Amino acid sequence: xxxxxxxxxxxxxxxxxxxxxxxxxxxxxxxxxxxxxxxxxxxxxxxxxxxxxxxxxxxxxxxxxxxxxxxxxxxxxxxxxxxxxxxxxxxxxxxxxxxxxxxxxxxxxxxxxxxxxxxxxxxxxxxxxxxxxxxxxxxxxxxxxxxxxxxxxxxxxxxxxxxxxxxxxxxxxxxxxxxxxxxxxxxxxxxxxxxxxxxxxxxxxxxxxxxxxxxxxxxxxxxxxxxxxxxxxxxxxxxxxxxxxxxxxxxxxxxxxxxxxxxxxxxxxxxxxxxxxxxxxxxxxxxxxxxxxxxxxxxxxxxxxxxxxxxxxxxxxxxxxxxxxxxxxxxxxxxxxxxxxxxxxxxxxxxxxxxxxxxxxxxxxxxx
Amino acid sequence: xxxxxxxxxxxxxxxxxxxxxxxxxxxxxxxxxxxxxxxxxxxxxxxxxxxxxxxxxxxxxxxxxxxxxxxxxxxxxxxxxxxxxxxxxxxxxxxxxxxxxxxxxxxxxxxxxxxxxxxxxxxxxxxxxxxxxxxxxxxxxxxxxxxxxxxxxxxxxxxxxxxxxxxxxxxxxxxxxxxxxxxxxxxxxxxxxxxxxxxxxxxxxxxxxxxxxxxxxxxxxxxxxxxxxxxxxxxxxxxxxxxxxxxxxxxxxxxxxxxxxxxxxxxxxxxxxxxxxxxxxxxxxxxxxxxxxxxxxxxxxxxxxxxx
Numbered sequence: 001x002x003x004x005x006x007x008x009x010x011x012x013x014x015x016x017x018x019x020x021x022x023x024x025x026x027x028x029x030x031x032x033x034x035x036x037x038x039x040x041x042x043x044x045x046x047x048x049x050x051x052x053x054x055x056x057x058x059x060x061x062x063x064x065x066x067x068x069x070x071x072x073x074x075x076x077x078x079x080x081x082x083x084x085x086x087x088x089x090x091x092x093x094x095x096x097x098x099x100x101x102x103x104x105x106x107x108x109x110x111x112x113x114x115x116x117x118x119x120x121x122x123x124x125x126x127x128x129x130x131x132x133x134x135x136x137x138x139x140x141x142x143x144x145x146x147x148x149x150x151x152x153x154x155x156x157x158x159x160x161x162x163x164x165x166x167x168x169x170x171x172x173x174x175x176x177x178x179x180x181x182x183x184x185x186x187x188x189x190x191x192x193x194x195x196x197x198x199x200x201x202x203x204x205x206x207x208x209x210x211x212x213x214x215x216x217x218x219x220x221x222x223x224x225x226x227x228x229x230x231x232x233x234x235x236x237x238x239x240x241x242x243x244x245x246x247x248x249x250x251x252x253x254x255x256x257x258x259x260x261x262x263x264x265x266x267x268x269x270x271x272x273x274x275x276x277x278x279x280x281x282x283x284x285x286x287x288x289x290x291x292x293x294x295x296x297x298x299x300x301x302x303x304x305x306x307x308x309x310x311x312x313x314x315x316x317x318x319x320x321x322x323x324x325x326x327x328x329x330x331x332x333x334x335x336x337x338x339x340x341x342x343x344x345x346x347x348x349x350x351x352x353x354x355x356x357x358x359x360x361x362x363x364x365x366x367x368x
Numbered sequence: 369x370x371x372x373x374x375x376x377x378x379x380x381x382x383x384x385x386x387x388x389x390x391x392x393x394x395x396x397x398x399x400x401x402x403x404x405x406x407x408x409x410x411x412x413x414x415x416x417x418x419x420x421x422x423x424x425x426x427x428x429x430x431x432x433x434x435x436x437x438x439x440x441x442x443x444x445x446x447x448x449x450x451x452x453x454x455x456x457x458x459x460x461x462x463x464x465x466x467x468x469x470x471x472x473x474x475x476x477x478x479x480x481x482x483x484x485x486x487x488x489x490x491x492x493x494x495x496x497x498x499x500x501x502x503x504x505x506x507x508x509x510x511x512x513x514x515x516x517x518x519x520x521x522x523x524x525x526x527x528x529x530x531x532x533x534x535x536x537x538x539x540x541x542x543x544x545x546x547x548x549x550x551x552x553x554x555x556x557x558x559x560x561x562x563x564x565x566x567x568x569x570x571x572x573x574x575x576x577x578x579x580x581x582x583x584x585x586x587x588x589x590x591x592x593x594x595x596x597x598x599x600x601x602x603x604x605x606x607x608x609x610x611x612x613x614x615x616x617x618x619x620x621x622x623x624x625x626x627x628x629x630x631x632x633x634x635x636x637x638x639x640x641x642x643x644x645x646x647x648x649x650x651x652x653x654x655x656x657x658x659x660x661x662x663x664x665x666x667x668x669x670x671x672x673x674x675x676x
Contacts, residue, residue: 035480083460132651142654143663145460146606149407149599150647161640295464332479337472344465345447348457 012354017300017307020347021314024339031338035331042331046324050317058192058206059323062273064309064316065208068215069270070294071312072222073126073263075303079226080259081239086133086148087267088291089155090126094268095275096159097125099179099282100167102186114186118276119269126268127261129155134260138253144260156285163284177284188214188277209277215312218266219305225262226305235259267291296344315340376510378627383511384585386616386623387522388413391577392601393608393615394529395570399445400610401533402566403546405668407463408448409574410598411470416441416578418474421589422481424491430583433491434518434576441575442568444470449567453560456670467598475591488589491582494518516584518576525573529612542566546664549671559671577601603650610663622646 029039050056070087077084084090101121106114133147160177169180188210195202202208226232237245238255246252274286297315301307322336392409399406406412416437423429423436444466451462482488496514503512533539544552545562553559581597582589604622608614622645629642 085460085464136651136655140655142651142656145405145407146602146654147651150603150651153596153599153647154644157640157643161638165638292464292468295461296468299461332476334472334476334479337468338476341465341469341472344461344468345451345457348461348465349451349455352455352457 009358012358013302016350016354017302017311017347020300020343020350023346024342027342028335028339031335032331037329037331042325042329045328046321047317049324049328050320054195054200054202055206056320058195058202058208059320060313060316061212062206062208062278062316063319064312065212065215065277066270066273066290067293067297067315068308068312069211069218069273070267070290071297071301071308072218072305073266073270074294074298075301075305075308076222076226076235076266077259077263078298078303079232079239080235080255080263081242082137082256082259082263083145084130084148084260084263084267085145085295086130086151086155086264086291087270087294088287088289089148089152090129090264090267091271091287091291092159092285093129093155094122094124094126094265095271095286096162096167096179096282097128097268098122098271099182099275100162102182102276103167103180106183106186111183111185114183115188118182118186119272122268122271122275123265124268126271127265130260130264130267131257134257134264137260138256152291159282160284163282167282169281178279179282182276182280186276187280188272190277207278209273211273211277214269214272218269219309222266223305231255231258267294270294293340296340299344300347376508378624378631379508380511381630382620382623382627383519384516384623385626386620387516387519388577388580388585388597389601389604389619389622390522390526390616391580392574392598393604393619394525394612395441395573395577396602396605397529397533397570397608397610397612397615398542398566398573399570400566400605400667401546401664402542402563403549403664403666403669403671404449404452404563404567405459405463406445406448406567406570407460407599407602408444408466408470409463409570409601410594410596411463411467412441412444412571412574413578413581413598413601414470414474414592414594415444416575417582417593418478418578418589419575420579421488421491421582422477424493424583425482425488428492430492430494433583434579437575437579438572439575441573441578442571445567445571445574448571449564452670453563453567456672459668459670471592474589478589478591482589486591488582490588493583493587516580518580518584526612526616533612543664545671546666549666553671553673559673563671574598574601600646603646606663607646607650607653618646618649621649 032039032042050060073087074084098118098121102118106117109117129151133144133151136142136147137144163179164177167179169175169178191208191210192202192204192206226236234250234255237250238252242252275282293315297308297311300311318336318340322333325331325333325335392413396406396409419440420433420437424433448462448466451457452459478488494517497517499512499515503509533543541557542562544557545559549559578594581593600622604618605615607618625642625645629639633639
């Protein structure tokens with residue numbers, strides 16, 4: 001009986017993101033139709049652009065790398081009952097800390113330490129930016145949602161100031177708002193040569209890089225953290241019932257702070273795909289809303305690491321499709337952002353309807 | 369440098385910076401007093417700014433533009449209301465999705481309607497008013513010589529809102545469903561109805577706030593032109609302790625900071641630090657360092673009618 005119920009729940013959990021995505025695609029199809037285009041032809045064209053060739057897949061995986069890392073960051077917070085809307089700021093601060101450490105600190109150390117240094121600073125930068133709302137929540141009960149939103153804007157202004165003033169690239173005639181280039185020993189290699197060697201023809205221009213491997217390791221780490229460790233047990237206990245977990249002897253304040261720190265560090269890590277693997281420097285506001293998309297990725301992936309792989313891939317593909325819209329059609333690419341918003345709304349509503357349905361079933365079973 | 373800051377022009381520009389924030393913050397007050405957190409204000413302002421430009425462009429009248437912005441703001445707010453009141457979805461999730469929808473949707477429509485990437489054609493704003501008597505006062509009179517009608521309207525709405533929320537039956541009921549919906553329900557107040565009204569008013573006011581940006585600030589719609597003002601409005605609402613006059617005061621403070629920041633631009637003082645002031649102040653208020661901030665007790669919690 002119990003097993004059967006679990007099976008139904010798992011099935012519904014898998015089904016509802018798929019249904020939401022299909023609904024969003026139908027909604028987008030109606031818009032395309034209203035604009036006088038053939039939705040099926042349009043979808044065919046942009047989907048084959050994104051997924052019909054190795055180069056497209058490289059881009060999808062490249063996009064997915066960042067989405068998965070941010071999605072994990074948000075999901076870790078969610079599991080502990082904390083809504084970390086601050087990933088955007090944590091990515092920026094983590095990314096800048098990482099780039100600065102690579103340019104100004106790493107040269108004092110031997111080359112094999114360069115990567116560890118830039119990684120540690122990415123983690124620390126993100127964690128530091130989450131520490132402030134975390135400690136305010138743990139000590140004073142100040143709501144993390146508002147505080148993380150505020151930290152986003154403060155982080156944006158701070159990194160903007162730092163990259164325009166003290167840490168701006170020097171010796172260039174018209175410098176962009178960006179840091180100097182990282183030494184090669186502090187960057188992550190492209191994956192195209194590897195794929196070419198096994199017969200998959202991803203061109204050298206493709207941005208896919210070793211951050212993908214980091215993202216996969218982060219998925220495994222998150223799974224073990226949340227479901228196989230004592231700390232993870234306490235995080236999940238806090239998330240499902242803060243009062244009960246306090247009564248059970250869990251140090252709630254400590255867990256709130258630790259959860260925020262891990263979530264922030266993971267968001268900081270999400271900067272590497274761009275900073276260490278693509279641009280090899282910090283460019284002002286490079287994240288461009290990545291932290292907010294991460295919320296959608298986490299929700300769609302049901303805050304589960306495996307789910308987040310799929311939602312990260314889906315959002316990665318959608319982003320690539322947006323480029324396809326630009327190249328092949330006269331439909332503005334923002335149609336894809338509209339679809340992403342529709343996916344979040346339908347999945348959130350779907351979740352609620354599902355929960356109510358399951359609750360009613362359970363009540364029925366109780367009286368039967 | 370100091371003369372350039374302590375000039376009546378600074379006050380004028382501070383008022384112009386305050387107005388869009390104040391409309392949106394007042395909207396936030398109505399929504400959150402009724403118990404619905406509304407971080408979709410950013411999207412509501414953006415969609416208001418866009419449709420104000422559309423209405424004004426096609427009908428040649430900023431008044432039509434305002435009407436469009438109110439309807440558009442209420443439209444987005446209605447989605448937020450249905451999703452978070454009827455379906456009881458986490459209100460932050462709904463707000464985040466709607467902000468994405470507004471950002472994508474306005475850019476999408478702007479490219480379709482105005483063809484040119486990035487912005488609308490130039491649109492005409494309101495003829496400024498000169499307030500009699502006040503504009504004759506030496507010095508400060510300068511501020512009242514050329515005032516947008518929307519600024520005057522904003523002052524009226526602030527005072528009216530303060531009166532409505534604390535001196536009318538409607539205001540009492542609206543606040544009661546945000547404080548203690550169970551008790552309000554027991555006394556026969558329709559919790560859902562008042563929450564819908566609160567969120568819809570926030571849509572209308574947020575829309576006007578956005579309209580001020582395209583009609584009066586820029587005289588053009590630019591993609592993502594709100595640039596986080598919806599969040600500053602939210603911050604101001606908290607800083608103002610969920611109260612119309614308090615929120616206006618906070619918006620005015622942020623408006624002065626913004627006006628001073630613009631005057632300092634090019635002088636060499638890093639403006640980013642002035643930009644941070646509203647956000648840091650808000651965090652201090654939330655941390656209890658500047659008096660205790662008391663949000664409505666049931667703010668953000670969906671109301672579930674007891675099943676019998």
